[in-house]
Amino acid sequence: MSKRRVIPGFGLSMGFTITYLSLIILIPLAALFLKAARLSGAEWWAILTTPQVIAAAKLTFGASAAAATVSTVFGLLVTWVLVRYQFPGRKFLDAMVDLPFALPTAVAGITLTAIYAPNGWIGEYLAKWGIEAAYSPLGVFIALTFIGFPFVVRTLQPVMEDFGSEYEEAAATLGAGRWTVFWRVIFPMFIPALITGFTLAFARAIGEYGSVIFISGNLPLKTEILPLLVVGQLEQFKYEAAAVIAAAMLMASFALLFLINLLQRRLNWQNH
Amino acid sequence: MKTFKLLTLLSSLLTSSIFADELLNVSYDPTREFYQEFNAAFAKQWKQQTGKALTVKQSHGGSGKQARSVIDGLSADVVTLALSGDIDAIAKQGNLLPADWQAKYPDHSSPYTSTIVFVVRKGNPKGIKDWGDLVQSGIKVITPNPKTSGGARWNYLAAWAYADHKFGGDQAKVKEYIRALYQNVPVLDTGARGSTTTFAQRGIGDVFLSWENEAHLIEKEFPGKTQIIIPSISILAEPPVAVVEKNAKKHGTEELAKAYLAYLYSAEAQDIAGKNFYRPRDAKALAKWSGNFPKINLVTIDKEFGGWGKAQKIHFEDGGTFDEIYKGR
Known part of the structure; x- marks a missing residue:
């Protein structure tokens, strides 16, 4: 020893x-x-470069990034409201944030579809404006925003709660305006937590299946997501092909998460 | 070691045949109502014959998913699925029953048949009468995604058979028809039940391509909202049944499983099938329920497409005709 x-x-x-x-x-x-690994490199390449897989990969990663971005922006706003202000019903709102965690994803998908379908409460009005919410890439984005939202709020909340008002007061006594206080003092403190929240929401969205398949319409080359193609391969008893798509998804996600983590380290280091 | 053996013995005693016989039937989605009734009838018959009580456990789900569960170890005694291809997969990939399973019972081991019909809104506002009407502009057709749904593949093949007959086998024209048809499909759900919801509950689409028995269930579930249209030609779907021999042997339920499937061909079972909107093989039962089953020109997958395996390869595998019609949109 x-x-x-x-x-x-x-x-x-x-x-x-x-x-x-x-x-x-x-x-x-x-x-x-x-x-x-039972398939050769050439077979991997053949599976991963079919138009369906490429289109689905674009949609999956694109919609996930867009949804995570929106969740991050509005997550910041919601967390700010929940932490900084006292108002009746705050506890209730706070608990509501967790609902997307608790709801079975299929239920979420069916509910969202019912609301955003052309004969649904919201979809009806969107349809008048010529906007197709359900059964379009927009529908995929809506479902992914729904399931990713709590990740941002829940990672940011403890950071914001620990953040006392002394920094703001100090900045104000030094003559900073409200806008400057927010952008130069408060916001930089939240960036690491926001990035973590974004990453979690993004990672969750990439693998999401249950809620998306109901609202997406699953049209080849248009609204098929990668997990659906995995299931499609399984339905044909092509276990290896399904594993190839899944493994490729995993590696791409891992690379992206790794990059985001690196970025976060750099930012953290700059802040100190 | 001794206690372990004793424990396994005890547990097997508790779960198996001392008190009652037990059988697990792994089936697909829309057979729920039929097997509920059939199981009760068979249990009664089994009790009379052997004096033993019988519990039949059912499992339902998408046909392909059910087959995978059995391959992965769900210990079904019998399978009653939507496609012979799915049972072929259990034979080939799981090695759980012999490759010639389909010759073990009459009529390709399919005691009942079904077909694909149209469901439209009440009064048929768009005047849809046959396959040709589905490709008109402004018509929305609801059918599931053939990559994930067995029922969807039957729909696709039925449409293909229509076009093939209409255009006298001109492949380019047939593909053009199928492409136009799927251009009118706004949603491809992952399974038949999902499409039913889209059409009946969400109110999307003018016509829904459906299993005949499912079409009748929609009429029951949403009375006065829909009506069934019988096209000029459709496909004969033969949902097959088989004993999963390896599992049955292990459970000691071989005789029971065989008797169970054989009973599907009895007059009583055929009558139950007709009642639940499956076309009975038995002429008498078919005559009794003929009101449910208008005459359609039905083509078979063997004659028209050279068997399930070939159809799967040409149409639904990666790069097949289904992928082709979505290319270059």
């Missing part, structure tokens, strides 16, 4: 961590890659 650690129990807790992570994450993912 060369070095004794100050905190005891490292061996036990580390062993447990590795076993646990292996069981719930590593082994299932390894199985996925093993299945996909």
Whole structure:
């Protein structure tokens, strides 16, 4: 034993961590890659470059990024209202934010479709303006915004609650206007939490299936999402092809998340 | 080790045949109502014959998904699915029953048949009478996505058969018809039940391509809102049944499973099928329920498309005709 650690129990807790992570994450993912590895590189390429897969990838990643962006902007606003102001019904609103977590995604999808379909409450008015909400890429975006929203609020909320008013007061005494206080003092403090929230919402949106398939209409090359193509391959008993699409999705998501994490580190480092 | 053996013995005693026979039938979505009634009838008959009580457990879902569950270890004694291709997959990928399973029972192991009909809004406001009307501009057609739904593949093949006959086999014209048809489809749900919801509940579309029995269920569920239109030609769907031999052997339910499927061909079962809008094979039952089943010119998948495997490959696999019609839109 060369070095004794100050905190005891490292061996036990580390062993447990590795076993646990292996069981719930590593082994299932390894199985996925093993299945996909049965096909050659050329076969991977052939599957991943079909027009359907390319169109679905564009929609999935594009709509997920757009939805996560909107969730981030409005998540900031909602969190601000929930944390900074006292008003009747605040606790109730606060609890409502979690509903997209709790609702089965299929229920969310069916409900959203019912509302945004051309004969639904909102869809009816949108249709008059010539806007197709359900059964279009916009529908995919709506569903992904719904399921991603709580991630932003819940990551930002604790940061904002810990953030006392002393910085704002100090800035104000130094002569900063309200706008300057917000942009130069408050907002930069929230950026790391906002990025985390964005990342979570984005990652969740990429894999989302249940709510999207009801509202998207699933038209080939137009509104098919990648997870639907995975299911489509499974329906044809093409396990390997399904695994290839899933593995590619996973690698793309991992690369994106990794980049976002890097960006966040840089920002954190600049802030200090 | 000894206690372990004793425990497994005990648990197997508790779950199996001492008290009652048990059978798991893995089926597809729209057979729910039919098998509820059939199971009760068969249990009664089984009790008379053997003196044993019988519980039949049912599992329903999309046909392809159900087949995958069985391959992945859902221990079905019998499967009663929508497509022979799905049972072929269980034979091939899961190795759970012999490849010639379809020869074990009469009529390609399909005790009842069904077909694809049109459901339109009450009064048929768009005047839809046959397949040719579906490609007119302004008509919205509801059908599920053939990549994810078995029923959707029957719809597609029925439309194909119509065009093939109409254009005398001119492939370019047939593809043009199918392309025009799918241009009129605003939503492709993942399953037949999803499409039913889109058409009946959301009020989207002018015509819904539906299983015949599902079409009657919609009329029951939404009375006065829809009506059924019988096209000039359609496809004969033969939903097949089979004993999952390896599982049955393991459970010791071989005899029971065989008797269960054989009973589907009995006069009583055929009558129940007719009542639940499945076309019975038995002439007497068919005559009794003939009001439910107008005469249609029905083509078979074997004659028209050279069997399920071939149809799947040409039309629905990646790069097949279905992918083709969406290209270059």
